[in-house]
Amino acid sequence: MHIIDKIDIKNLWGTNNLIISCFQDYNFLIGENGTGKTTVINLVAAALRADFKKLDQIEFESIEISLKTNSSRKKPSIKVMKSKKKDLPFSDITYEIKQSQSEDPEIFDLDELESERIYRGFSVRMLREMKYNHYSSSVYNAIEKLVNVNWLSVHRNDEIYNKENDNRPPIDVKVDNLNDSLVKFFSSLSKKFSEKIIDFQKEILLSILTPETEDKILKFGNDINVDKEKKALEAIFEVLGVKEVKIKAKIQQHFDRFNKANEYLHDPTNSAITPKHFASLLNVWRSHALVVEYEALQDIKHEIFSQQNKFIDLLNQLFEKKKLSSYQIEMN
Numbered sequence: 159m160h161i162i163d164k165i166d167i168k169n170l171w172g173t174n175n176l177i178i179s180c181f182q183d184y185n186f187l188i189g190e191n192g193t194g195k196t197t198v199i200n201l202v203a204a205a206l207r208a209d210f211k212k213l214d215q216i217e218f219e220s221i222e223i224s225l226k227t228n229s230s231r232k233k234p235s236i237k238v239m240k241s242k243k244k245d246l247p248f249s250d251i252t253y254e255i256k257q258s259q260s261e262d263p264e265i266f267d268l269d270e271l272e273s274e275r276i277y278r279g280f281s282v283r284m285l286r287e288m289k290y291n292h293y294s295s296s297v298y299n300a301i302e303k304l305v306n307v308n309w310l311s312v313h314r315n316d317e318i319y320n321k322e323n324d325n326r327p328p329i330d331v332k333v334d335n336l337n338d339s340l341v342k343f344f345s346s347l348s349k350k351f352s353e354k355i356i357d358f359q360k361e362i363l364l365s366i367l368t369p370e371t372e373d374k375i376l377k378f379g380n381d382i383n384v385d386k387e388k389k390a391l392e393a394i395f396e397v398l399g400v401k402e403v404k405i406k407a408k409i410q411q412h413f414d415r416f417n418k419a420n421e422y423l424h425d426p427t428n429s430a431i432t433p434k435h436f437a438s439l440l441n442v443w444r445s446h447a448l449v450v451e452y453e454a455l456q457d458i459k460h461e462i463f464s465q466q467n468k469f470i471d472l473l474n475q476l477f478e479k480k481k482l483s484s485y486q487i488e489m490n
């Protein structure tokens with residue numbers, strides 16, 4: 159069985175990069191209170207146990223755990239990458255597990271397992287729990303072949319109290335009640351915005367059926383900002399769950415054809431626009447309609463989450479070395 163050789167953490171709490179070289183027998187983390195020692199231990203444990211709930215709660219960009227063994231020259235590694243999901247209160251978590259440095263990784267992508275059913279009215283927290291349970295076992299089985307994690311001790315576990323026999327101080331009870339209320343309130347905001355996303359999807363379908371006059375489409379090319387449209391379309395497909403690597407090239411081709419059609423249209427030597435060029439103009443006209451709806455969606459999002467964002471900004475002013483984000487508040 160392998161042991162940990164090195165731990166590489168990027169952007170812990172949004173600011174810190176850590177590289178920890180481990181000894182074979184014992185390792186100690188020493189530092190002042192509040193510097194993140196327990197967070198690091200929890201993060202390592204969560205990565206090795208495929209604990210997605212804990213991974214969602216901790217603010218980081220990536221953690222790579224390099225392994226070693228005295229009986230083999232192979233050096234497996236376990237890497238967890240986390241990226242914020244635009245317009246959604248949680249993050250995308252991807253595992254890359256290598257059996258050796260020279261081999262291609264086995265990739266487990268939480269969001270490719272199933273589509274985000276939040277759009278169908280599921281509770282954000284309920285959906286996330288369902289995905290955790292389904293996805294965690296397959297990742298953990300792959301990790302278990304490399305390293306034994308039974309020895310790991312996650313300090314400061316959340317205590318579970320029996321409320322009927324609760325002897326805690328009143329201030330602790332009040333804080334817990336406030337926390338529960340905040341979680342419910344922020345979850346209600348996410349659900350409200352998910353309903354707006356459903357409306358946005360309906361507008362996408364309706365835009366296909368909207369008739370427009372030829373004259374409007376031909377004049378449309380004079381006013382469009384191509385760079386702005388590209389960025390907006392990339393954001394739209396991200397909201398719909400389409401990976402950037404799959405769509406970026408197609409968006410570029412979409413506007414390359416539009417630029418050629420627009421140049422052809424304004425060339426005085428051409429007598430009439432061809433069907434191919436008109437189709438390119440029509441496609442961008444329709445995609446522009448999506449951009450207009452998306453910009454309206456962003457205004458709605460800003461309005462819905464304004465109180466939550468003010469609360470998070472206020473909290474972050476109280477921290478010196480840590481930074482909270484909206485999906486952390488939602489998942490805690």
